Amino acid sequence: MDKFFVRGGSELNGTVNVSGSKNSSLPILAATLLTDEPCIIRRVPDVSDANYMVQILQNLGAHVERSSGIVRVEAEKIHPNAPYDLVRRMRASICVMGPLVARLGQASVSLPGGCVIGDRPVDLHLRGLKGIGAKVEVEGGNMLIDASEGLVGDRVNLRGKHGPTVLGTDNLMMAAVLAKGTTVIEGAAAEPEVADLADFLNKMGAKIEGAGTTTIVIEGVEKLHGAEHTVIPDRIEAGTYMVAGALAGGKVTVNRANAEHLGAVIDVLRECGHGVEVDGERITVTRNPNGTGADITTAPYPGFPTDMQAQMSALFAITPGLSVVTDTIFPERFMHIAEMARMGGDFKKGNGNVVIKGVGADGLSAAPVMASDLRASAALVLAALAADGETEINRVYHIDRGYEHIDEKLQTLGAQIHRVRV
Numbered sequence: 001m002d003k004f005f006v007r008g009g010s011e012l013n014g015t016v017n018v019s020g021s022k023n024s025s026l027p028i029l030a031a032t033l034l035t036d037e038p039c040i041i042r043r044v045p046d047v048s049d050a051n052y053m054v055q056i057l058q059n060l061g062a063h064v065e066r067s068s069g070i071v072r073v074e075a076e077k078i079h080p081n082a083p084y085d086l087v088r089r090m091r092a093s094i095c096v097m098g099p100l101v102a103r104l105g106q107a108s109v110s111l112p113g114g115c116v117i118g119d120r121p122v123d124l125h126l127r128g129l130k131g132i133g134a135k136v137e138v139e140g141g142n143m144l145i146d147a148s149e150g151l152v153g154d155r156v157n158l159r160g161k162h163g164p165t166v167l168g169t170d171n172l173m174m175a176a177v178l179a180k181g182t183t184v185i186e187g188a189a190a191e192p193e194v195a196d197l198a199d200f201l202n203k204m205g206a207k208i209e210g211a212g213t214t215t216i217v218i219e220g221v222e223k224l225h226g227a228e229h230t231v232i233p234d235r236i237e238a239g240t241y242m243v244a245g246a247l248a249g250g251k252v253t254v255n256r257a258n259a260e261h262l263g264a265v266i267d268v269l270r271e272c273g274h275g276v277e278v279d280g281e282r283i284t285v286t287r288n289p290n291g292t293g294a295d296i297t298t299a300p301y302p303g304f305p306t307d308m309q310a311q312m313s314a315l316f317a318i319t320p321g322l323s324v325v326t327d328t329i330f331p332e333r334f335m336h337i338a339e340m341a342r343m344g345g346d347f348k349k350g351n352g353n354v355v356i357k358g359v360g361a362d363g364l365s366a367a368p369v370m371a372s373d374l375r376a377s378a379a380l381v382l383a384a385l386a387a388d389g390e391t392e393i394n395r396v397y398h399i400d401r402g403y404e405h406i407d408e409k410l411q412t413l414g415a416q417i418h419r420v421r422v
């Protein structure tokens with residue numbers, strides 16, 4: 001298990017290129033199962049989750065070639081079984097369910113694993129598929145879906161008690177593209193990654209309107225064909241480097257980003273007094289040493305993303321004054337707090353929130369810490385950049401799930417971070 005050693009205190013300056021979005025790439029790769037013709041997906045990040053999705057497709061029978069960021073998939077002959085050994089490591093494995101049911105009329109997919117960020121049920125995924133006529137059973141930890149009599153479009157509301165579901169919307173959209181008639185998804189997730197998947201499906205011949213809003217209309221078609229697509233920039237990776245600029249800059253520019261997707265993060269950084277300038281696909285963050293904290297509450301897009309709250313908490317940990325971070329989507333997603341407290345952070349955990357008393361730019365000090373999930377690990381790297389001394393971060397395989405070469409990218413900005421392969 002690799003480790004990072006991060007020596008804090010270096011000012012970050014320069015430009016970092018944003019990779020393609022992990023959370024777009026995963027469902028888009030799964031969507032290639034919907035056709036027997038070749039598909040080419042560009043700008044797939046070199047992260048372990050994307051590599052893992054490639055393995056899942058290969059295990060389902062697809063022929064996959066990968067050369068740097070370009071993945072070619074030809075799913076001529078596939079089977080419908082994704083057992084536990086295949087899907088346990090990654091939540092997004094669940095997105096093969098919609099394509100398998102649509103193409104083969106059946107699927108057996110084990111309940112997936114994923115980040116330890118609290119309760120992650122699958123009821124809305126199953127509600128979606130039932131809503132368009134599939135028969136669903138959960139047996140021995142497997143979701144058994146039968147649509148041998150065909151899927152039939154209908155009106156389905158996917159909103160759950162914590163709001164819309166991103167991958168649940170993806171799954172229903174991918175199943176409905178080959179259903180008879182029209183499906184209307186109400187309470188759909190409006191995240192840019194859902195819109196990106198719909199763009200790819202439309203290139204394959206699907207008829208989808210409204211993706212990127214809370215109502216999506218899908219007119220079923222007989223067959224999809226092969227297509228080429230370039231995934232959107234990773235807004236969470238971009239946001240993470242922007243927070244790095246606010247916490248340890250200097251001046252940090254994220255290049256190849258989409259500022260439209262980052263409105264909520266930009267607003268919070270500006271509210272805290274940090275400089276944010278947008279110039280096309282370049283976003284530059286200039287640290288304000290007198291910056292303040294803020295109160296943030298996560299919300300579905302275009303609200304503040306839950307996938308950015310841990311990183312923002314790292315910034316607030318060193319920002320004098322009180323900040324309150326509330327996560328309405330994953331109220332238990334605060335594993336990073338205990339580890340940052342070991343570095344001298346001052347936190348009071350409440351129910352679904354944390355009150356952070358910023359200890360100042362010199363207030364954190366190095367300690368051995370443990371990465372617990374993807375964004376928590378990013379928060380620990382950020383905290384370490386500001387801490388006095390050398391922080392040892394263990395279990396960085398979590399960060400490698402979703403950040404392409406984060407150690408090398410931070411080094412180009414002047415950070416003292418190195419990986420030890422264990």
Ligand SMILES: CC(=O)N[C@H]1[C@@H](OP(=O)(O)OP(=O)(O)OC[C@H]2O[C@@H](n3ccc(=O)[nH]c3=O)[C@H](O)[C@@H]2O)O[C@H](CO)[C@@H](O)[C@@H]1O
Nearest residue numbers: 023092119120121122123124125160162164165166167329
């Ligand atoms: C690979 C990927 O894209 N992962 C993202 C996706 O995860 P994912 O799609 O799994 O997250 P969801 O949008 O489904 O989860 C939102 C909320 O709905 C709840 N829920 C979800 C499904 C369900 O069947 N029943 C149910 O109650 C969840 O527990 C959570 O409280 O969106 C999350 C919310 O933006 C992000 O944090 C993840 O990074």
Ligand SMILES: C=C(OP(=O)(O)O)C(=O)O
Nearest residue numbers: 091092114115307374375
């Ligand atoms: C939680 C995340 O991923 P996943 O849904 O795959 O666990 C994430 O990308 O922050």
